[in-house]
Amino acid sequence: MGAKKPRIVIIGAGMAGLTAAHELCTSARDEFEVLVVEAGSRIGGRINTSEFGPDRIELGATWIHGVGGSPVYEIASRIGSLSSDRPWECMDCSFEVRTVAEDGSEVTRAVSELVSALFDSLMDFAQGKAKVFEDGACSSQESKEEFRGIAAEALEACRSECGRARNPSIGSFLRKGLEIYWGRSGCGKDPRRNLDEEAVFAMNENIQRTYTSAGDLSSLDFWAEREYMTCSGEEITIANGYSSVVQHLASVLPPGTIRIGWEVVKIEWHPLANGHADSYPVTLHFRDRATIHADHVIVTVSLGVLKARTGPGTSLFSPPLPPFKTDAISRLGFGTVNKLFLHLTSAADNRVEFPFLQMAFHRPDSEFKNRAVPWWMRRTASLSPIHRNSDVLLSWFAGKEALHLETLTEEEILDEVSSAVNSMISPSDPGSAGVKFGKALRSKWGSDPLFLGSYSYVAVGSSGDDLDALAVPLPLTLPRGCSALQIMFAGEATHRTHYSTTHGAYYSGIREAVRLLKHYKCGGWTDYDG
Ligand SMILES: Cc1cc2nc3c(=O)[nH]c(=O)nc-3n(C[C@H](O)[C@H](O)[C@H](O)COP(=O)(O)OP(=O)(O)OC[C@H]3O[C@@H](n4cnc5c(N)ncnc54)[C@H](O)[C@@H]3O)c2cc1C
Numbered sequence: 001m002g003a004k005k006p007r008i009v010i011i012g013a014g015m016a017g018l019t020a021a022h023e024l025c026t027s028a029r030d031e032f033e034v035l036v037v038e039a040g041s042r043i044g045g046r047i048n049t050s051e052f053g054p055d056r057i058e059l060g061a062t063w064i065h066g067v068g069g070s071p072v073y074e075i076a077s078r079i080g081s082l083s084s085d086r087p088w089e090c091m092d093c094s095f096e097v098r099t100v101a102e103d104g105s106e107v108t109r110a111v112s113e114l115v116s117a118l119f120d121s122l123m124d125f126a127q128g129k130a131k132v133f134e135d136g137a138c139s140s141q142e143s144k145e146e147f148r149g150i151a152a153e154a155l156e157a158c159r160s161e162c163g164r165a166r167n168p169s170i171g172s173f174l175r176k177g178l179e180i181y182w183g184r185s186g187c188g189k190d191p192r193r194n195l196d197e198e199a200v201f202a203m204n205e206n207i208q209r210t211y212t213s214a215g216d217l218s219s220l221d222f223w224a225e226r227e228y229m230t231c232s233g234e235e236i237t238i239a240n241g242y243s244s245v246v247q248h249l250a251s252v253l254p255p256g257t258i259r260i261g262w263e264v265v266k267i268e269w270h271p272l273a274n275g276h277a278d279s280y281p282v283t284l285h286f287r288d289r290a291t292i293h294a295d296h297v298i299v300t301v302s303l304g305v306l307k308a309r310t311g312p313g314t315s316l317f318s319p320p321l322p323p324f325k326t327d328a329i330s331r332l333g334f335g336t337v338n339k340l341f342l343h344l345t346s347a348a349d350n351r352v353e354f355p356f357l358q359m360a361f362h363r364p365d366s367e368f369k370n371r372a373v374p375w376w377m378r379r380t381a382s383l384s385p386i387h388r389n390s391d392v393l394l395s396w397f398a399g400k401e402a403l404h405l406e407t408l409t410e411e412e413i414l415d416e417v418s419s420a421v422n423s424m425i426s427p428s429d430p431g432s433a434g435v436k437f438g439k440a441l442r443s444k445w446g447s448d449p450l451f452l453g454s455y456s457y458v459a460v461g462s463s464g465d466d467l468d469a470l471a472v473p474l475p476l477t478l479p480r481g482c483s484a485l486q487i488m489f490a491g492e493a494t495h496r497t498h499y500s501t502t503h504g505a506y507y508s509g510i511r512e513a514v515r516l517l518k519h520y521k522c523g524g525w526t527d528y529d530g
């Protein structure tokens with residue numbers, strides 16, 4: 001390489017990009033020239049801590065999904081981000097749950113706990129977990145075993161119906177489970193009870209839609225659920241905001257490393273020999289800015305952006321990515337999940353304590369259909385204060401409902417949500433003032449061109465192999481004179497077992513930084529040939 005330091009350009013200042021830059025700069029400060037180019041006006045990407053009235057809230061990543069072994073937890077605790085004088089989102093989130101059916105009737109605890117336990121058993125089975133239930137009325141040893149039996153039977157039924165060629169989906173497996181449960185327990189039951197059971201089951205499916213971002217669970221691959229890994233321990237939120245973690249990673253980079261407002265529009269690379277060893281093999285073109293030449297580029301843009309920018313004619317890459325990449329990109333799932341925050345207004349002398357409201361909607365053709373509820377709220381599972389005594393309420397949305405939410409004005413949201421909620425929590429008292437919302441804020445991950453969705457899932461028709469394929473650096477084969485590791489990939493969607501999370505993005509950033517560190521220590525590209 002002579003005197004020239006290898007130049008590494010990282011595209012995207014989200015968790016993956018900043019982690020890679022951090023690792024490169026701390027492990028080998030003077031070996032490389034490192035740049036991070038970010039199209040947006042801020043760092044963090046899908047981590048977007050924001051303000052709503054006096055409260056600090058998260059529009060993107062919210063939870064550390066299990067503190068055990070989590071690198072995000074390790075950083076947050078090391079920098080003192082886990083406590084704050086100010087209240088924060090979900091500092092306490094386990095208060096009294098009230099489950100209300102759409103016609104305003106209360107769903108009994110017996111029904112909601114039993115059906116939720118059935119649902120959890122089905123998901124545990126799908127995920128290959130043998131979860132130990134806490135002992136409660138509805139999760140006795142007996143029902144636990146019965147539910148596991150139902151799950152096994154449901155999978156068998158799904159497999160014989162779908163045939164071996166097509167993989168079962170989580171959606172069809174779950175519904176099969178409910179059918180079998182009803183087959184065993186349904187006789188002679190009150191029809192209203194069946195309806196409520198179905199509504200609570202659907203509510204649990206809706207929670208699962210927001211966990212996975214699969215707008216439709218019938219597009220979520222059954223077998224991939226077993227590969228997905230979760231960290232152990234408690235799930236917590238970050239008192240000082242999720243952004244404090246990425247700010248910390250950025251703070252140790254040499255000044256000038258991060259370029260904000262630099263949008264890459266074309267990545268030119270050379271999968272065939274390009275002549276001189278000392279010329280840069282990759283050229284980045286930006287919107288309204290100069291080009292940058294590089295030895296290595298680490299692409300961390302979302303799978304949503306890759307889906308939109310790898311097709312013929314629209315490709316970010318020149319030449320376009322090879323088919324093994326574009327096929328994996330188009331097969332994998334990338335859905336939209338959005339959060340909606342509402343400010344509860346009430347006269348000072350009439351403060352309403354809002355419960356953790358779970359909403360159970362019946363099938364859309366049900367006789368109990370509540371016309372005050374707009375279609376885009378009918379698959380929302382809950383509305384609850386962001387912490388005890390907070391005046392800020394939060395709902396999660398997925399799929400086409402989440403996308404529709406992005407198109408509404410604040411007034412439309414306030415209007416439609418308040419009539420829906422009032423019709424459900426005080427239906428018999430139309431004269432009462434009910435609850436009023438004064439302000440709304442929602443995320444817009446689906447329509448933001450820098451994300452085009454929220455996180456990845458393994459869709460029916462794809463598999464963990466596709467996540468691995470996304471991580472493979474290019475070019476694959478190295479003709480004489482061709483440089484290795486021209487284009488590398490990091491980001492949540494490139495991690496086979498921790499995709500969709502911030503720690504998955506973190507691990508992927510480390511993986512690509514280490515790939516480069518090894519590449520230079522081991523003295524060449526032959527390691528990666530073939
Ligand atoms: C609503 C929501 C809730 C979530 N909840 C959780 C949670 O509770 N726990 C959890 O662990 N994870 C959660 N996640 C997922 C988590 O936020 C992501 O997995 C993670 O932040 C992804 O990081 P990344 O670096 O892979 O990608 P990104 O954060 O998307 O970073 C990529 C960057 O590339 C930039 N970019 C795009 N195009 C270009 C271009 N052409 N040129 C230059 N730059 C470009 C983008 O602006 C972005 O900053 C949530 C996500 C969302 C949306």
Ligand SMILES: *[C@@H]1O[C@H](CO)[C@@H](O)[C@H](O)[C@H]1NC(C)=O
Nearest residue numbers: 048050051059443444445448
């Ligand atoms: C990130 O937060 C800012 C407000 O702090 C908001 O304007 C922006 O729309 C958010 N991004 C997304 C994609 O929701």
